[in-house]
Amino acid sequence: MLDFLEAELAEIGRLGLLREVAGVRPDLIDVASNDYLGYARDPVSRATLLECEAEPGAGASRLIFGTTAAHLDLETELADWVSLPSSLLFSSGYAANLGLIQAVCVPGDLVVSDGLNHASIIDGSRLSRAKVEIVPHREPAATERVLAAGGYRRAFVVTESYFSMDGDQADLAALREICDRYSAALFVDEAHALGVFGPQGAGLCRAAGIAPDALVGTLGKAVGAQGAFVAGSKSLTRWLWNRARSLVFSTGTSPLLARVTLGQVRRARGDDPARSRLAQAAVALRARLQAGGLRLAPESTGPIVPVLLGDNARALRVAEALGAAGFRAQAIRPPTVPAGGARVRITVSARLDDATLARLAECLIRACAE
Ligand SMILES: Cc1ncc(COP(=O)(O)O)c(C=O)c1O
Numbered sequence: 001m002l003d004f005l006e007a008e009l010a011e012i013g014r015l016g017l018l019r020e021v022a023g024v025r026p027d028l029i030d031v032a033s034n035d036y037l038g039y040a041r042d043p044v045s046r047a048t049l050l051e052c053e054a055e056p057g058a059g060a061s062r063l064i065f066g067t068t069a070a071h072l073d074l075e076t077e078l079a080d081w082v083s084l085p086s087s088l089l090f091s092s093g094y095a096a097n098l099g100l101i102q103a104v105c106v107p108g109d110l111v112v113s114d115g116l117n118h119a120s121i122i123d124g125s126r127l128s129r130a131k132v133e134i135v136p137h138r139e140p141a142a143t144e145r146v147l148a149a150g151g152y153r154r155a156f157v158v159t160e161s162y163f164s165m166d167g168d169q170a171d172l173a174a175l176r177e178i179c180d181r182y183s184a185a186l187f188v189d190e191a192h193a194l195g196v197f198g199p200q201g202a203g204l205c206r207a208a209g210i211a212p213d214a215l216v217g218t219l220g221k222a223v224g225a226q227g228a229f230v231a232g233s234k235s236l237t238r239w240l241w242n243r244a245r246s247l248v249f250s251t252g253t254s255p256l257l258a259r260v261t262l263g264q265v266r267r268a269r270g271d272d273p274a275r276s277r278l279a280q281a282a283v284a285l286r287a288r289l290q291a292g293g294l295r296l297a298p299e300s301t302g303p304i305v306p307v308l309l310g311d312n313a314r315a316l317r318v319a320e321a322l323g324a325a326g327f328r329a330q331a332i333r334p335p336t337v338p339a340g341g342a343r344v345r346i347t348v349s350a351r352l353d354d355a356t357l358a359r360l361a362e363c364l365i366r367a368c369a370e
Pocket of ligand 1: 091092093094095097118120160164189191192218219220227228
């Protein structure tokens, strides 16, 4: 019955868009993952595990019998981190965006979504059955035009703060001001900014001095663990507890993981030295690549360094050449980025030393010239 899948896979392959199922990751220098502070690969010590004294499984949905002190402690810490009254854990950032938007937005509402928002925001918006207006990337004026046109019950502006594929930042202060003027809510996904930007790594909302109506943070990127949270008012988290289907109908996250994550969050909050190192490494790499004539995504900044190549096959070739030189970099192709927008996305980690970054830049410049 499923024979047609082979033909479809062959067609995707012909377009240079096939992703093969990965085996165990090879022993290469990682410039592909989102482990910005370099925490994900640090083994958890035996002492920490014993100290956690936590159970491996929640055993049920958080609503049924799955809530433990480990979950509540982590939620308190996360809300404090981002300076919002309350937070609620989800099993992933995908589940958090899906649950948030599906639970809060309903038919008759308007979701104004940046053109480069993550798939989880797109899918959550679809699930909500609200009207969705996609606005050009990082153009607050376009958001304002859509809000001014009216014709909706309530409006929600949804954006990433630090865009995962382009490494540029939303103008959060402008969006907050526009939302306030039109009585719209502002939802900000800080997946790639948390731990990286802002005081104590609290993200770009804190850096911009604004409070979003809902903030999504992920724990699998700079925090180096797994899972995610939505933070906002107490009414928001109570509403999600009742209505976010990806939370209600899903087993609570592991209490053991929640304890380990709490340690990672505290470490991230206090780790200004790693954040400074990360910022400095990103600046140094960009300077080398630009001096070598490579085209980086315009206005990209920070640890996400997209090298624009355009052609799918070329992006694959450059990633392969880096692999041969000992680096694991990711070729990003449609549908993750628009057609013709293929790139190699380098992510810098605070762990990379100057000599490694210099070698990476050299290999990349050589591979792009071939
Ligand atoms: C902007 C953004 N939001 C949400 C997610 C999903 O987070 P998670 O990997 O925890 O599901 C990602 C990446 O995976 C992301 O880049």
